[in-house]
Every structure is written in structure tokens, then in C-alpha cells.
Amino acid sequence: MKTMKYFNPTKALFLATASLFLASCSDDDNGPVNEEEVITTVITTLTNGSTTITLTSRDLDGDGPNAPVITPSPGNLMSNTTYTGTISFLNELETPAEDITTEVEEEGDEHQVFYQIPSALGTIGYTDFDVNAKPVGLTFTYTTGNAGTGNLTVTLRHLPNKSATGVAAGDITNAGGATDAQVTYPIVIAN
Amino acid sequence: MQKFSMFFCLLCFGTIFSQNTISGKIVDENNMALEKSHIHISSKSTNSKKDGSFIIRNVPNGSAKVLITYVGYKPIDTIIDISGNLEINFQMKQKSEQLEEIVVKHKNNYFNHSVSEQKIKEKTIEKFSSQSLGNVLKEVSGVSILKSGSTIVKPVINGLHSSRVGIYNNNVKLEDQQWGTEHAPNFDVNAAGKITVLKGASGLQYGGDAIGGIVIIEPFSTKKDTLFGKTIMTMESNGRGGTISSSLHKGNFCDWSWNAQGSFKYYGDRESPDYMLSNTGNREANFSGDVKYIGKKFDFSAYYSLYNATIGILSASHIGNVNDLYNSINNQTPSVIEDFTYSIKNPKQQVQHHLAKLNYNYYIKDGESIGLQYAFQFNNRKEFDLRTGVSDSRAALDLNLMTHTFNADYKLSIDSWDFKSGIMGLFQNNSANPNTGVRPLIPSYNKFDAGIYAIVDNHISEDFSVEAGIRYDFSTIEATKYYLKSRWDERNYSPEFNNFIEGDFGTQWLTKPTFTFHNFSASVGTQYSFGNKYEWYFNVSRAVRNPNPSEFFSDGLHHSSGMIELGDLRLKQEKSNKISTSLQKQWKNFKVNINPFLNYIEDYMFLKPVGFETTIRGAFPVWEYQQINALLTGIDLNSEWQISEHWQHRLLLSYVNGKDKTNDDFIIDMPPLNINNRILFNKKDWNNLTLELQSEMVFRQTQFPNNNFMTNIIVDGELSPVEVDISSPPAAYHLLHFASDFQFKIANNSMATLGFSVFNLLDTKYRDYLNRQRFYTDELGRNFQIQLKINY
Numbered sequence: 001m002k003t004m005k006y007f008n009p010t011k012a013l014f015l016a017t018a019s020l021f022l023a024s025c026s027d028d029d030n031g032p033v034n035e036e037e038v039i040t041t042v043i044t045t046l047t048n049g050s051t052t053i054t055l056t057s058r059d060l061d062g063d064g065p066n067a068p069v070i071t072p073s074p075g076n077l078m079s080n081t082t083y084t085g086t087i088s089f090l091n092e093l094e095t096p097a098e099d100i101t102t103e104v105e106e107e108g109d110e111h112q113v114f115y116q117i118p119s120a121l122g123t124i125g126y127t128d129f130d131v132n133a134k135p136v137g138l139t140f141t142y143t144t145g146n147a148g149t150g151n152l153t154v155t156l157r158h159l160p161n162k163s164a165t166g167v168a169a170g171d172i173t174n175a176g177g178a179t180d181a182q183v184t185y186p187i188v189i190a191n
Numbered sequence: 192m193q194k195f196s197m198f199f200c201l202l203c204f205g206t207i208f209s210q211n212t213i214s215g216k217i218v219d220e221n222n223m224a225l226e227k228s229h230i231h232i233s234s235k236s237t238n239s240k241k242d243g244s245f246i247i248r249n250v251p252n253g254s255a256k257v258l259i260t261y262v263g264y265k266p267i268d269t270i271i272d273i274s275g276n277l278e279i280n281f282q283m284k285q286k287s288e289q290l291e292e293i294v295v296k297h298k299n300n301y302f303n304h305s306v307s308e309q310k311i312k313e314k315t316i317e318k319f320s321s322q323s324l325g326n327v328l329k330e331v332s333g334v335s336i337l338k339s340g341s342t343i344v345k346p347v348i349n350g351l352h353s354s355r356v357g358i359y360n361n362n363v364k365l366e367d368q369q370w371g372t373e374h375a376p377n378f379d380v381n382a383a384g385k386i387t388v389l390k391g392a393s394g395l396q397y398g399g400d401a402i403g404g405i406v407i408i409e410p411f412s413t414k415k416d417t418l419f420g421k422t423i424m425t426m427e428s429n430g431r432g433g434t435i436s437s438s439l440h441k442g443n444f445c446d447w448s449w450n451a452q453g454s455f456k457y458y459g460d461r462e463s464p465d466y467m468l469s470n471t472g473n474r475e476a477n478f479s480g481d482v483k484y485i486g487k488k489f490d491f492s493a494y495y496s497l498y499n500a501t502i503g504i505l506s507a508s509h510i511g512n513v514n515d516l517y518n519s520i521n522n523q524t525p526s527v528i529e530d531f532t533y534s535i536k537n538p539k540q541q542v543q544h545h546l547a548k549l550n551y552n553y554y555i556k557d558g559e560s561i562g563l564q565y566a567f568q569f570n571n572r573k574e575f576d577l578r579t580g581v582s583d584s585r586a587a588l589d590l591n592l593m594t595h596t597f598n599a600d601y602k603l604s605i606d607s608w609d610f611k612s613g614i615m616g617l618f619q620n621n622s623a624n625p626n627t628g629v630r631p632l633i634p635s636y637n638k639f640d641a642g643i644y645a646i647v648d649n650h651i652s653e654d655f656s657v658e659a660g661i662r663y664d665f666s667t668i669e670a671t672k673y674y675l676k677s678r679w680d681e682r683n684y685s686p687e688f689n690n691f692i693e694g695d696f697g698t699q700w701l702t703k704p705t706f707t708f709h710n711f712s713a714s715v716g717t718q719y720s721f722g723n724k725y726e727w728y729f730n731v732s733r734a735v736r737n738p739n740p741s742e743f744f745s746d747g748l749h750h751s752s753g754m755i756e757l758g759d760l761r762l763k764q765e766k767s768n769k770i771s772t773s774l775q776k777q778w779k780n781f782k783v784n785i786n787p788f789l790n791y792i793e794d795y796m797f798l799k800p801v802g803f804e805t806t807i808r809g810a811f812p813v814w815e816y817q818q819i820n821a822l823l824t825g826i827d828l829n830s831e832w833q834i835s836e837h838w839q840h841r842l843l844l845s846y847v848n849g850k851d852k853t854n855d856d857f858i859i860d861m862p863p864l865n866i867n868n869r870i871l872f873n874k875k876d877w878n879n880l881t882l883e884l885q886s887e888m889v890f891r892q893t894q895f896p897n898n899n900f901m902t903n904i905i906v907d908g909e910l911s912p913v914e915v916d917i918s919s920p921p922a923a924y925h926l927l928h929f930a931s932d933f934q935f936k937i938a939n940n941s942m943a944t945l946g947f948s949v950f951n952l953l954d955t956k957y958r959d960y961l962n963r964q965r966f967y968t969d970e971l972g973r974n975f976q977i978q979l980k981i982n983y
Binding site for chain 1: 507509510511512514515518526527577578579580581625627628629630631673675677678681696698699701747748755804805806807808809905907908909910
């Protein structure tokens with residue numbers, strides 16, 4: 001037992017176990033996590049002269065169980081007409097609402113918005129481009145077809161393969177990447 | 192605690208006031224002196240000298256217990272009355288051969304006598320120096336692996352994994368967010384000296400919730416009074432990187448000893464036979480070390496280990512919605528294939544695990560001891576995702592898990608009886624960093640556990656022993672979680688759980704769900720040797736596992752799988768009743784072990800698809816945790832055949848069948864039948880050359896639940912419904928692996944081993960049912976490996 005003079009394991013152990021009760025308790029009752037990059041709202045605006053059609057999809061509980069609410073603008077699109085289109089992505093969980101469109105624009109080479117519509121209802125062309133002269137899709141033109149009804153599907157892709165076949169022309173088939181937002185608006189084209 | 196300390200102080204110092212001297216001589220049946228026999232009198236001990244003589248001073252007056260032991264001789268256990276100095280001689284009698292064998296077996300660190308334990312030796316572990324714990328464990332029949340990509344590997348024991356498999360490093364249960372299927376054990380294989388797999392819940396001294404089994408990792412230690420070390424360098428072609436691991440050991444029979452070990456891994460992108468797996472590099476920097484003092488009646492040790500890893504996640508596995516998943520499954524090639532790089536981008540994981548522990552063992556007398564242990568673990572897990580408008584250096588998930596564990600264990604062996612008992616206390620705090628900008632998968636919580644167990648083992652005869660154990664565990668958890676009000680309503684938590692609501696934050700409730708559990712677990716078993724080298728083991732065990740934080744609290748989108756996962760506050764404990772038996776037979780050149788089992792699990796928790804939810808990202812399938820009664824049956828088989836002096840054959844086979852008895856369906860993610868054959872050649876004369884050819888045959892899983900679902904994709908501008916096939920298991924595959932090594936001397940005291948091996952020799956293209964990334968990519972292609980090991 002002579003070792004006890006310079007080494008006391010009992011005491012060392014006692015000191016060590018004492019720290020057992022010094023556990024810190026962090027509390028986070030200061031409010032929920034501030035969700036930042038969530039897209040709650042996608043607003044598509046189609047303008048021709050003084051006529052503006054606004055299509056909105058809003059999902060205020062994010063990944064929660066409630067489905068997005070889609071509000072088409074009162075009034076129909078006119079057949080065989082060219083509309084100037086813009087799209088905006090908002091986070092309305094924050095006040096004032098955070099405009100994610102700016103971030104998409106800044107990271108234009110990493111994003112692309114795809115618009116898909118049955119060919120009978122018209123065609124869509126890109127009017128904005130990223131640093132590599134590839135389309136981004138925050139602005140576009142929509143040339144309507146003949147009268148009819150159908151769906152316009154808007155998809156925001158993160159990190160798509162922008163040089164894959166058809167992607168620059170707006171075909172999503174080979175785009176890859178991850179979907180940040182995807183909404184479907186009902187469309188009515190009148191004569 | 193103070194009382195405990197006082198108790199030990201008394202034990203240690205209580206005898207210093209005595210004055211008597213006891214001396215004498217130890218001889219054998221022929222009156223020949225026995226050197227180094229061990230003599231205990233009262234609390235003193237010594238070893239006999241060359242002439243068999245011994246002397247013990249300062250023995251107090253009164254009756255004293257005397258115990259004299261010598262290997263191969265029957266111990267002398269008696270009581271003598273001491274009232275002054277005494278000279279006394281002892282004659283020891285030899286044991287019969289048979290008895291000695293049992294004693295040796297006994298000391299061979301068995302965790303449970305009624306199950307056949309599977310051990311992995313140091314030499315095998317060294318071969319896996321560059322890989323993960325899961326890969327090493329696959330060397331045991333009945334253990335398969337669950338992967339997320341090529342570097343995140345979890346062990347699956349008899350079809351069960353994650354929270355159902357406890358991993359014990361140096362007697363401490365790893366608390367490293369082990370519930371997650373994409374969370375590999377935070378442990379570096381290079382820090383392991385020996386690994387034991389116990390299938391089922393028979394290791395009650397460790398815990399009562401090992402529904403699947405436990406993995407016991409023991410660090411390397413030596414009692415030889417020497418200083419030595421080893422360095423293992425491994426270079427690999429696939430990943431174009433390497434691993435270096437070095438360790439130094441100072442052993443000692445008495446007094447101080449220490450071990451130190453460090454390892455470093457650096458890999459870039461891995462490759463499948465046809466393409467690069469972009470962003471699959473990884474880095475690791477690990478350290479472990481301990482200092483131990485061995486006294487005459489006690490030992491004390493301090494241990495610390497650090498695991499520090501950065502793991503890239505395959506770029507193509509980052510998807511946004513079900514359409515992306517559908518595209519991946521149908522395209523059969525990853526959507527992102529880039530040139531080789533060492534750099535790791537998002538998505539990635541960064542994990543750090545610290546473990547520090549203090550251990551004190553006091554040997555009351557031969558066969559009786561007390562052990563005290565305190566362990567502190569700190570685990571930080573950061574997961575980085577591809578995000579828009581948020582800096583890449585900001586984690587999307589940031590969890591800090593802190594765990595304090597205290598154990599006190601008592602062991603006693605008298606005659607044919609072994610008794611083990613102990614208590615355990617655990618305090619755990621999980622804190623989810625709120626500054627990630629993403630709702631955390633797992634909420635912050637505090638958890639307190641306490642357990643008590645007792646195990647009795649009786650060696651009724653040389654051939655027959657019975658073991659029985661019981662354990663009680665108490666657990667309480669209090670979480671702090673924000674629920675979306677819409678989710679709270681969708682889950683129908685109101686009014687049942689309204690008492691958990693503590694605050695109203697607009698669209699969310701602040702809740703403090705609190706749960707308390709009382710669990711009893713037990714294990715009974717027997718071991719019987721009969722006939723000509725037959726050995727039979729039989730064990731029945733019951734284990735109870737509480738729902739883990741993920742099962743209780745998950746609520747949200749899981750990005751890598753494109754599904755919404757929902758926990759349930761109503762979940763009850765899961766109860767396993769396992770019967771396992773094992774028959775071993777040894778012939779002259781052939782050894783076989785057959786191990787069938789049956790595991791009936793009441794209230795088995797698993798994710799089941801229940802419908803769809805539409806969000807602004809699109810539609811997602813919803814999977815919720817449900818409980819069913821499950822029946823797992825299977826068989827593990829392994830054999831060793833020494834064909835001739837130089838040739839050997841080894842076989843590992845395992846099969847498991849998982850049935851959902853509640854819905855009469857199959858259970859998802861059960862490993863399919865696999866058969867592993869190897870032929871080994873070894874010649875000692877040729878520098879101990881070893882050549883090995885391994886055939887790994889994995890069959891297609893034909894027993895799986897159909898969880899396929901429909902989704903709408905856009906074809907020619909129109910939505911059209913398609914089926915997303917997430918259920919169909921991939922085809923069967925067969926791989927060949929080659930390994931070789933030989934030894935040579937590089938200096939007087941220094942040996943080296945040079946190894947060359949090829950994994951997936953034929954560059955076979957395959958996918959594995961138990962890889963979470965099988966939807967996105969093929970598995971790894973051919974990999975050449977060169978390994979140099981130097982012992983010094």
C-alpha cells in the first residue's frame with residue numbers, strides 16, 4: 001500500500017464522479033427555430049399591357065400536413081397572346097416576408113425554373129440568363145395557344161445539369177438536381 | 192458517493208495498525224518448493240520466493256482468511272486465528288487436467304456462458320485498418336451491414352440494427368445518435384484490440400435493451416513488462432487515399448502501464464465500375480490512449496478517445512421531391528458524375544466523439560472484486576446540406592449529445608458459482624443548435640436512466656453450466672420540442688397530450704413531452720459439453736427497448752429519402768423474446784457451429800407508408816412509426832476445415848426471415864441469404880505467406896413488403912401518374928476478393944508484414960438491398976490495397 005503516498009486513486013475517482021453532477025442543462029424555450037430558406041409562397045405574374053394575371057401558391061406550414069393553397073387570379077388568359085412573365089419565391093414565415101428570388105438570382109448558375117404546359121396551351125421562352133449564358137427562368141414570355149384549360153407546372157431546381165440535352169430550352173427531363181419548389185396552377189384560356 | 196469512498200479508504204488503510212508477521216513455505220505433493228504461488232492473508236498478499244518461502248507483515252490480530260493459489264493446483268482456502276507472529280507451511284495438491292481446462296476457459300473473458308460468442312481477433316482487425324467498424328463485424332456469421340453510401344456502415348445483427356444494437360467501447364456504451372440509419376458508429380477500428388459479438392440480449396451486465404445484440408470492443412492491453420509498438424500503413428486505389436495508424440504500448444504486470452494510438456485517413460471520391468461516385472471522400476483523425484496503475488489489490492485506469500470524421504455524401508443522393516427520386520430509380524445512373532477530386536462538398540457529415548473514462552477495480556480477494564467506472568461522452572454531429580441563400584459552412588443539423596455514465600460492478604466466484612451484480616446511472620443531454628435555420632430532426636432533451644442487475648452462473652459439472660440473470664431499468668426523458676400546430680392536430684395529439692404544451696408561438700406549440708419507463712429484462716441459459724467434442728448452448732432472453740427520440744419526435748421531411756417521417760408520442764416499449772441455440776462440433780480437421788434463433792418482438796417499431804402530403808416542393812409519401820408484432824427467425828452457420836497442412840477452407844452463412852405477424856407481411860430491410868466461402872493457403876517456411884481467395888454470394892431478397900406508391904410526373908407538359916418502385920430489392924450478386932501477405936524481419940526486434948489485396952476482383956457491378964443509396968448508384972468497383980505493418 002506504499003503507493004498511496006503519492007497516488008490516491010480513491011480520491012481521484014471521487015473528484016471525477018463529482019463532476020457527474022455538474023452537468024449543464026441548456027434550455028431553448030426562446031422560441032422556435034427561425035426557418036430561413038423555406039419557400040412558402042410562389043407567385044407567378046403574367047402581364048400583357050394593362051392586364052395582369054397573378055397565380056399564387058401558398059403553404060404556410062412548410063413541411064407540415066397542410067397542402068398549399070392555390071389562388072388563380074380572377075379573369076382568364078387571352079388566346080394567342082404574348083404575356084411577359086415573372087416569378088417570385090417568398091418566405092412568408094418571416095415578417096416582413098423574405099424574398100428568396102434575389103438569392104436564386106444571385107446563384108443563377110445553380111438554379112433554373114422550369115415551366116411546363118401542354119403544347120396546345122402555348123409556349124414559354126426564357127428571357128433571363130446566368131453568368132454562363134444559360135437560362136435561369138425568373139423572367140419569361142408566355143405565348144398562349146387557342147382557348148382551353150389545363151395546368152401550368154412551375155419547378156425550381158437547385159443544381160440542375162444546365163448543359164444536359166434540352167435543359168436550356170426548358171425541358172426538365174434531363175435536368176437532374178434537387179427540387180426546391182414545385183407548384184401546379186390551373187390555367188384557363190378564353191377567346 | 193462519499194460513503195463509497197469512505198468504505199474503500201477503510202478497506203485500504205484499515206490494516207495499517209497491525210503488527211503480526213506470518214511466514215512459511217509453500218510446497219507441492221512431493222515437498223518441492225513452489226515459486227510464485229500467490230498468498231493472501233487477511234487483506235495482504237505476496238508471492239512465494241524461489242525456495243517457496245513467503246513472509247507477510249503487519250497482519251492484525253483475530254481470525255484471518257487465507258487463500259493460496261498456484262496455476263494447476265487446487266487453491267487452499269482456510270481461516271486461521273492470529274494472536275502473534277506465526278510460521279505456517281502449506282502443501283498444495285495438483286488439479287486434474289480437466290479441471291484446469293475449465294479454469295482457463297473461465298478466465299478467458301466470457302461475457303455469457305450460454306451463448307456461443309463470436310470473437311474477432313487483432314490480426315483480422317488490423318486487416319480492416321482502413322475501413323469501418325461495420326466492415327470488420329461482417330466477418331462474423333449473422334452480422335450484415337446497413338450502408339448509406341460506401342463509408343457510412345452500420346452493423347446488423349440477426350436482422351436488427353441501430354438502437355437495437357449496443358456498441359460498447361472499453362466497457363462504455365457508445366452514445367452517438369445511434370438511432371439514425373445514416374449514423375455510423377463513431378469509433379475507429381484501429382483502437383480495438385479484440386471485438387466480441389453477442390447476438391441477442393444475453394449480456395445483461397451491459398444493458399437490458401439489446402433487442403438485436405451487442406458489440407463489445409476491448410482495447411489492446413498487455414501485462415508483459417515491455418515497450419513496443421506497431422504502425423500500419425494502407426494505400427488504396429479506390430478513393431486514391433490511405434490510412435496510417437500507429438500505436439505504442441508500455442505493459443506491466445504491476446505498477447504503471449500505458450497505451451497510445453492514433454490514426455489518420457484521407458480519401459477522395461470512390462468509383463463504381465462505370466463511373467465516379469462524386470463527393471464520397473472522407474477524412475478521419477482519431478486518437479485513443481490510457482494510463483493504468485496496477486497495485487497489489489487494485490488497479491486504476493484513465494482512458495480517453497477521440498473520433499473525428501468528415502464524410503462526403505454522394506452528390507446524386509440529394510433530392511428535393513418524389514419526382515427526383517423517381518428519376519434516380521429509373522435512370523439507373525447518378526444524376527451528378529464529376530471528375531475525381533479529394534475535396535468534399537455539401538452534403539456532408541462532420542462528427543466528433545470524445546470519450547473519457549476513469550475506472551477503478553478493487554480485488555477484495557481471489558475471485559471477489561469491485562469495479563467502479565465513470566465515463567463522459569461528448570458527441571457533436573453536424574450535417575451540411577445543399578441550401579439556397581445560406582452559407583455552405585452553416586450546418587443544417589447540429590446536435591450536441593453529452594452523456595455521463597456511472598457503473599459499479601461486483602463480482603464473486605466461489606467454488607462452482609460465479610456471481611455478478613451492479614448498478615448503472617446515466618444522465619444525457621441532447622441540445623439541438625437552434626441557429627441552423629432548419630427545424631431540427633431531433634429535439635433537445637434530458638434523459639436519466641438507472642439500472643440494476645444480477646447474474647448467477649453455476650458450473651454444475653465440468654460439462655454443464657447454467658446461467659441466469661435479471662435486470663431492472665428505469666428511464667425518464669423530457670424533451671423540448673416545437674410542434675407545428677397543424678402537425679399537432681394531424682397527429683391527433685389534442686387533447687391527449689395537451690398537458691405537454693408549455694407555450695404558444697403563433698403557428699407552433701412549445702411542448703415538453705415527458706415519459707417514464709420501468710423495464711425488466713432477463714436471460715437464462717445453459718452450456719453443455721457431451722460426446723466427442725460436442726458443445727451445446729441454449730439461451731432464452733427477454734429485452735425491452737424504449738422508443739428512441741427519432742421514433743417519438745420525428746416530424747418532417749427526410750431529404751435523402753424524399754419522405755416525410757412522423758414519430759408518435761403514443762409508442763410503447765418494444766419487447767423481444769429470443770431463443771437462441773448453438774451446436775458446435777469439432778472433428779480432427781473440421782469444426783462447425785450451427786446457430787438457429789427465433790426472436791419474437793412485441794410492439795416492434797418501424798416506419799410504414801401511410802399516405803401523401805403535398806407541400807410547396809411537391810407531393811411526398813408519408814411514413815409513420817407504427818408498432819406490430821414481429822417474428823424473426825434464422826440461422827447462422829460457420830465452419831473451418833483444415834484440408835491439409837497448408838490449405839484451409841472457411842464458410843460463413845447467414846439467413847434471416849422477418850415476418851410482420853400483425854399484418855401478415857414481410858419486414859423491410861432484412862438481409863438476404865448470404866454465403867461466404869474462402870480458401871486459404873499458408874506456408875510458414877515461405878515467410879509465413881498467406882494467400883486467400885474469398886467468394887461472397889448475396890442472394891436477392893425475395894421477402895419484402897411492397898411499399899411502392901404512385902406519383903405524378905410531367906410528360907409533354909401534362910401530369911401523368913407513375914409508380915415509384917422503392918421496394919424491389921436489387922438482383923443477387925457474387926463478388927470475388929483476393930488477399931495475401933507475408934512477413935519479414937527488418938531489424939533485430941522488428942518484424943514487418945506486407946499485404947496486397949484486391950476487393951471486387953472482377954470489378955462486378957452490383958447494388959445491395961441494405962444500402963440506402965441503392966436508388967442512386969452502383970456499389971464500389973475494384974479496389975487494390977497495399978498494406979505494410981511494422982512491429983517494433
